[in-house]
Structures are given as structure tokens and as C-alpha cells.
Amino acid sequence: MINITFKVTVGLLATFGCYILFQNKLIANNVFAGQTEEINQNNNEVSEQTNGESEIDVVNFNRPISPNPVHVPGWYFVPGFITQPMKEYNVHLKNDFQITAKVGLNNTASSGFGGNYFSWFVSSDGVNWDKVSQNKHSRDTIDTSVLTDSSDTEGVRYYQAYSEVQPQVFNKPIYSEIATVHFIKGDVNATEIKVNTSKDYLVSNPNFDQYISASAITQPKGATGRVIWSSSDTNLATVDPYTGKITANPNRKTGTVKINAEIINPRYMRNSNVFGYKELQVKKMLEIDGETNFQNTVLFRLNPDFDLSKSKIEWFQKLDNQVHKFTNISDQIISKEIKLQDNNSEIYAVITPLDIDDKPLPNNATESNHVKIQVKDMPPGANRNVHIRQSLSNISIYGNSENIGVHQLLKHKITFNDDSETYGYNDDNVDGNLRIPISINETNIKIESIPSGYVPDYRIENDGLHQDIIFENFPIKRHFGFDLIVSTRVDKIIDSSFDYNPVYKYRTLFNTDETVIGKPVHAEFSTNTIEINPKDINFGEHSKLEKDDVNREQDLDNEKFVDIRDKRIKYSPISLFVSSSGFQRKGAPVRNVPITLANYDENGIEISPKGNYFEVASSMNNSPLKSVFWNRKQGLKLKFNKLNFPDGDYHTTLYWTLEDSINSQTK
Known part of the structure; x- marks a missing residue:
């Protein structure tokens, strides 16, 4: 049955007894x-x-x-x-x-x-x-x-x-x-x-x-x-x-x-004020000496103008939210060889004063500014490259991802491939987090891999509006590829359309976060309906003696007069007809008016009606019904049977009817 639907550091500084x-x-x-x-x-x-x-x-x-x-x-x-x-x-x-x-x-x-x-x-x-x-x-x-x-x-x-x-x-x-x-x-x-x-x-x-x-x-x-x-x-x-x-x-x-x-x-010495100045340098407490090139050794130096002999000095390195403490280092200067994993990390010191018994006073500890390391001159070709491709198949109607209906089965195929070149710096597998969004319409989720054995633990997050498949630890072997198959069943239609775009986040060799987003795959869901939206037709103002047929006031070529959205799951032949309720003068009693509709083809030749109906669109088997476009010669026009009728504004109501071999519906 066919239903019609109408229509976003600076840290430590202490005087240490030198300032007046x-x-x-x-x-x-x-x-x-x-x-x-x-x-x-x-x-x-x-x-x-x-x-x-x-x-x-x-x-x-x-x-x-x-x-x-x-x-x-x-x-x-x-x-x-x-x-x-x-x-x-x-x-x-x-x-x-x-x-x-x-x-x-x-x-x-x-x-x-x-x-x-x-x-x-x-x-x-x-x-x-x-x-x-x-x-x-x-x-x-x-x-x-x-x-x-x-x-x-x-x-x-x-x-x-x-x-x-x-x-x-x-x-x-x-x-x-x-x-x-x-x-x-x-x-x-x-x-x-x-x-x-x-x-x-x-x-x-x-x-x-x-x-x-x-x-x-x-x-x-x-x-x-x-x-x-x-x-x-x-x-x-x-x-x-x-x-x-x-x-x-x-x-x-x-x-x-x-x-x-x-x-x-x-005051009595007018315009006699005298001016002078001195320049001061405003510095950081902790500074770095040397370039942070790969495998280069640099110095991290606390300001030597401060006497820290009565203080405990501790050095730390922070990356993301992880803090590493340097052991057996308590000097005002430390040296460090720059490695790939130091990229985007921060070095800083904590200075804690000592009392007269050389015991630390932790409540008076001061943290220096943080110096961020940006590793330069990376080894050529040392990188991680992960690629994602995906496709969507409607198992019920293979290959069609439009107008997917209730009870149909879907298969999401996501291909992962790694072509990293690490040159021996780190040959471990890529390990990241994978998020696969699916529409809220889908249930009965099943996941498998080709080859088998590559499906780690996962969870499904569903808040009623969004649905995601989450893999917290999703490893990908270097120089390897495989397919992840996600099978689902359409249980209801809430999302009318959906873009599938899996996202994979992983850590690079240089301690930076990399995000790979698959090219979105679009799908349209349907409740097995056809939506028709005709527009009003204006024939303008004309003299009764001018002519016996009148064109529409719109005279553009290929103007859309009826917007049709065919969301049927299966396309069968169907036709769209239009008829008139008869013309009536505005404000006058209902009576017969000598104005009728006529329909013309693209060459301007009049098409005979089928009774009181004009066929304006039709479709074949396995093809959707398309919107109605008319050029200047084509479509509905007015005809006058006689010219002796009163002046005034005339109007009519058009009835649009869809008809196939099973039933017909009219708007």
C-alpha cells in the first residue's frame, strides 16, 4: 500500500636575600x-x-x-x-x-x-x-x-x-x-x-x-x-x-x-620637568640552553643569580597528564638528550626551602615555569600512517543505500591498512581508540573481522539520540590490513538520513595525537512514502479580448512546479494526475465560469485529458517518481470557452492524485 505524506609557566622565582x-x-x-x-x-x-x-x-x-x-x-x-x-x-x-x-x-x-x-x-x-x-x-x-x-x-x-x-x-x-x-x-x-x-x-x-x-x-x-x-x-x-x-x-x-x-x-618653573629611564629585562626562572634537535643534548638551567644552597631541588618531566621524576638529580642545571618521545613534553623544577636543620618545608615549595620541548629535525620517514575505507550494503536490496526501510539488514564494511615506515625507531603495532557511529535506527549489532581474530573488546554507547561502537584498545599491525564487518538490523525509523564516518585516534612516534576519519558514507532511511509538494500557479492579469488561451505568469524554463520525494522501498510504476475543482470569481456566488485548464507537452502541443484528469508525471518499474519541471511551452495553461463573463479575480483548487496498479491517493 502506498501512503502519501504531505508536507562550537612561569614558575619559580625567589629573592634569596639580594634585593633592597x-x-x-x-x-x-x-x-x-x-x-x-x-x-x-x-x-x-x-x-x-x-x-x-x-x-x-x-x-x-x-x-x-x-x-x-x-x-x-x-x-x-x-x-x-x-x-x-x-x-x-x-x-x-x-x-x-x-x-x-x-x-x-x-x-x-x-x-x-x-x-x-x-x-x-x-x-x-x-x-x-x-x-x-x-x-x-x-x-x-x-x-x-x-x-x-x-x-x-x-x-x-x-x-x-x-x-x-x-x-x-x-x-x-x-x-x-x-x-x-x-x-x-x-x-x-x-x-x-x-x-x-x-x-x-x-x-x-x-x-x-x-x-x-x-x-x-x-x-x-x-x-x-x-x-x-x-x-x-x-x-x-x-x-x-x-x-x-x-x-x-x-x-x-x-x-x-x-x-x-x-x-x-x-611649579613656578614652567615646562621644566626632566625625564630619564632605564631598560630592564624580564626573564623566566627556568631557561633552556641549546636546540631541541633530535639526539641533541641540551641544558635546563635555573637562574644562577639565586642562591639555592638552602633548598631542595627536584626535576620533573610531564607529558599529557603523566609526570616522571628525575632521580639522583638535585643541581640547578640538568642535561638531557632529546629523544622522539620527548616531543611536546614539559621540563620543570620544584624548589623546597630547608629549615635550620636542613629539613624540607613542603608548604613553602615553589614550582618553576615549564619549558616545553618541541623535537626538531625528525628522522626522515619515521611516521605512522593508518588508512580507513568503508562501504555500506543493504543486504535486503543489495547495493542500494537509499530509502532503507524497517526490518532491512545492513552490513558496514570498514577496511584498515597500515603502511608506517619507522626505520627501527619504534616497530610496535599502532594501538589506538576506534569509534564507529551508527544510526539510532539500527539494532542487533554483530561484529566480525576478515581475517578472523581481529575483534577486540568493545562497548555500545546509546543515549537515545546517538549510537556509537567504542573500541578502547584497537591494535593495527604495521604493514598489515584487515576488514571489520558490522552487521545491523533496521528496527525503527528515527534518523531520516545518516552519515557513517568511523574515527580512529592513535599516538604517533613523536607523542602527538593523530586522528584518521573515514570518508563518510551516506544513507537515506524511509517509511515507504511519497511526498508531493505542488506550488501555487499564477496566471497573471489579462484582457478577455486578448486571446483565448493564457500562459502561466512564470515563464522560466525548467521551473519546478511539483517537488516529489519518492521514499518507497521498492519502486513500482506510478503516475501523478491533476484536476480542477472549477473556476470561481472571488466574492461571487458559485456558478459556471467559461475557463478551463489545458495541458501541453514540451513542444507546446495540447495533450488530451483522461476524463477530468491531466497526467503530469509517471515512472517505470524500479525507478522513482521524479519532480515536475515545466518549460515555457509546457504544462498547465488556461482556455476560455467564451469571452462575455464578468471581470474579477478567478481561482480554482487543484487536486493531485497518485495512482498505481493497487490504489490511488489524492491531495
Whole structure:
């Protein structure tokens, strides 16, 4: 019976005790940021004055300047000043100024032992020193002291901070750098500024905060303008506009950044600001020396500027989610021969500080940036090549993959072939994952291979909308081929069509994922129906006296007037007929109108109807019924039996009828 259907690393960085931060805050309007030079690290050397063209006289320290703290990431073993006073201040008379000093505490000794005590000393000649009154730094915290002072007379004073970190049985008293403060009456206009930094580089690391300091040298000596700092690229480093403290941006980016200094001269000196800058290199903590060519030996090096002697160093290699630890390696540099399996892997180090008993402190461990290996100069011809071909057969109607119906049997044939050339680097079989999608219409799945014995374990995943046959481990022998046969039965029609495209994923010799996709095979499923979709026909506007037959308004050659989709499982002869209900004037009572339809062949010759029906399409045995296309001479036209009928809009309803030897259906 015929039914009609109508119609998307950067890792470790530790200061390890080498960085001085200038973090002094001058708050009075007439107090100016001093212009300083890099701090002299030798305890007994004489500091050089920086706001002038020549060196100042020797200043005898009250006490020798203490060494920098011993420090690894997040841990201080020996206390020391981490924020030093600036070396030079220029202050107007009777105005307060502030000097800040901050101590990096020895966490292994000071906690729970009374904390830390600050004192300040002052000298007018650099020889004789007096203790500063406690009320001038009464707001000290456990690690920071801020001294506030002023002067009524011109001259120079020298200041030095002193700290006692408890308990003193473990910690010696520590002494800061000496600050030289110039008390002056008027303003000194700068004409030149030079920028120095305590180091020439920064290391970008999201796991650790690294700071260095910027200082400015002005000409002439004693310039009183305020220095404002800025960075040319905050994606690499930022700088405090008032203290000159420089911080690497922990976003793993590297490059060159300019640290800019602008000295703002007094307001009455119009357009007289002076500018200077210094370039810094932003680097990674872990770098690679050498080219990662196949069989080449390269070095992986932790930044040698950091003292890691009080740290445990461990090296790792990561590929995908697998991590391998290098054994018996604890140096800041390791060497490695590059192999094929190293491709796309990552090398990194984990640095763990040691306590005073040389025991690791795992909570303070820091992971370096990861260095990815891309193997270059691969051996020629070393590759894996897997090919997939497939076909689909309708066993019930052999060779036809269109209009597949319920209860029909399908056979999917998938051919696998390997032509890898490994040149001895790896002669193992290819082992990957195979996914074979099949339509949700299919059930009774059976799998076999030719030759036999090549069907590993599999599972079927079906969520009601999609269906896949999954092989987790599907081996393919090198230089070998075989066929996988998947037999199914069509149980229902949910997918009207389906594209079969098996996907095979495997690992190459170079540790990369390769995906092979078979060329899709298309299939159409059917519920044994014919769909017809005729379009409206417009004959346009005409004069009754013009002619006695009228063409359609559409006058294109080969225009589709009836869209036919023949989805029968078996094609038998069938014909399509059209008839009219009779023409009627719009808005008028039903009555006979002298307008009739006529049908013409492709040469414009009228075809006699079969009763009231015109045959417009037909098919032969084993052939589908095709859509109806008419040229300008062909198809339905109008004929007038007489011309004396009222003007108006006339219309009719067309009835399309399918008829074969068994039955007929009309639309």
C-alpha cells in the first residue's frame, strides 16, 4: 500500500636575600623624594652621595651596615632589612619628613619570642651619634618602623635604623643603610636625571613576588623636585610611582621594559620637568640552553643569580597528564638528550626551602615555569600512517543505500591498512581508540573481522539520540590490513538520513595525537512514502479580448512546479494526475465560469485529458517518481470557452492524485 505524506609557566622565582626595596613615603607637601643610587652591598664601604657631580665626605657609620637577610621563597632564615632608607632626602626647613625601614623576620626563631624592637640614631657630623626619641617612631609594627623628624636650621643630618629581632640568642642586632637628609631653604631645579636599578633584570613568576628598586641621580646636586616613577609596559612590570619599587607582572610574559623617572620641578618653573629611564629585562626562572634537535643534548638551567644552597631541588618531566621524576638529580642545571618521545613534553623544577636543620618545608615549595620541548629535525620517514575505507550494503536490496526501510539488514564494511615506515625507531603495532557511529535506527549489532581474530573488546554507547561502537584498545599491525564487518538490523525509523564516518585516534612516534576519519558514507532511511509538494500557479492579469488561451505568469524554463520525494522501498510504476475543482470569481456566488485548464507537452502541443484528469508525471518499474519541471511551452495553461463573463479575480483548487496498479491517493 502506498501512503502519501504531505508536507562550537612561569614558575619559580625567589629573592634569596639580594634585593633592597626603597619604600619611603614622604608626606609633607614640601618634602621631596630623594634621588638615590644603587646601594653599596659591602658592609664597610663608604656610600656615595648621588645628588651631585662629586662624592661627599666619608661618613663614619654608627654601626656597620648589616648583610641582607637569608631568604628563600616565603621563608627567612637570618633577619635583615628588606626596605632600606633612601640614601638622600631634600627637605624644606620646619617641614616633617618620614623615613621607613622594614625587616624580613627570621620566621624560624622570632615567632612567639617577643617580636622585634626598633631604634633610630641621628648624627650631624657622621661621627657622633645620638639615639632618637621613641615618640618620633611610636607607631612601629613588628616588622616596620617609620621615623618622623624636622629641622629649623639648614644643614645635613644622618639617620640609621637599628633592630633587635627576638630571641637574641639566635639573632644578632641589625643596622640599616644610612640616610642623608639635607635641610634647605629654597628650591633647586633639576636639569638632568639618571635612573639606576638595584638589578638589571626581573623574573616573571606567578608563584613568587620579586621586587627590585629604582633610584634617581639628579644634576645639579640637591634638586628638590619630586620624582615620579612609571613603567613603559605594565604587562611586564609595574613600579610604585612614589617609592620606585619595581614588581614583575606574574603573567609569565618576558621582554624589555623601560622604568621611567620624571622629576617634577617647582611649579613656578614652567615646562621644566626632566625625564630619564632605564631598560630592564624580564626573564623566566627556568631557561633552556641549546636546540631541541633530535639526539641533541641540551641544558635546563635555573637562574644562577639565586642562591639555592638552602633548598631542595627536584626535576620533573610531564607529558599529557603523566609526570616522571628525575632521580639522583638535585643541581640547578640538568642535561638531557632529546629523544622522539620527548616531543611536546614539559621540563620543570620544584624548589623546597630547608629549615635550620636542613629539613624540607613542603608548604613553602615553589614550582618553576615549564619549558616545553618541541623535537626538531625528525628522522626522515619515521611516521605512522593508518588508512580507513568503508562501504555500506543493504543486504535486503543489495547495493542500494537509499530509502532503507524497517526490518532491512545492513552490513558496514570498514577496511584498515597500515603502511608506517619507522626505520627501527619504534616497530610496535599502532594501538589506538576506534569509534564507529551508527544510526539510532539500527539494532542487533554483530561484529566480525576478515581475517578472523581481529575483534577486540568493545562497548555500545546509546543515549537515545546517538549510537556509537567504542573500541578502547584497537591494535593495527604495521604493514598489515584487515576488514571489520558490522552487521545491523533496521528496527525503527528515527534518523531520516545518516552519515557513517568511523574515527580512529592513535599516538604517533613523536607523542602527538593523530586522528584518521573515514570518508563518510551516506544513507537515506524511509517509511515507504511519497511526498508531493505542488506550488501555487499564477496566471497573471489579462484582457478577455486578448486571446483565448493564457500562459502561466512564470515563464522560466525548467521551473519546478511539483517537488516529489519518492521514499518507497521498492519502486513500482506510478503516475501523478491533476484536476480542477472549477473556476470561481472571488466574492461571487458559485456558478459556471467559461475557463478551463489545458495541458501541453514540451513542444507546446495540447495533450488530451483522461476524463477530468491531466497526467503530469509517471515512472517505470524500479525507478522513482521524479519532480515536475515545466518549460515555457509546457504544462498547465488556461482556455476560455467564451469571452462575455464578468471581470474579477478567478481561482480554482487543484487536486493531485497518485495512482498505481493497487490504489490511488489524492491531495
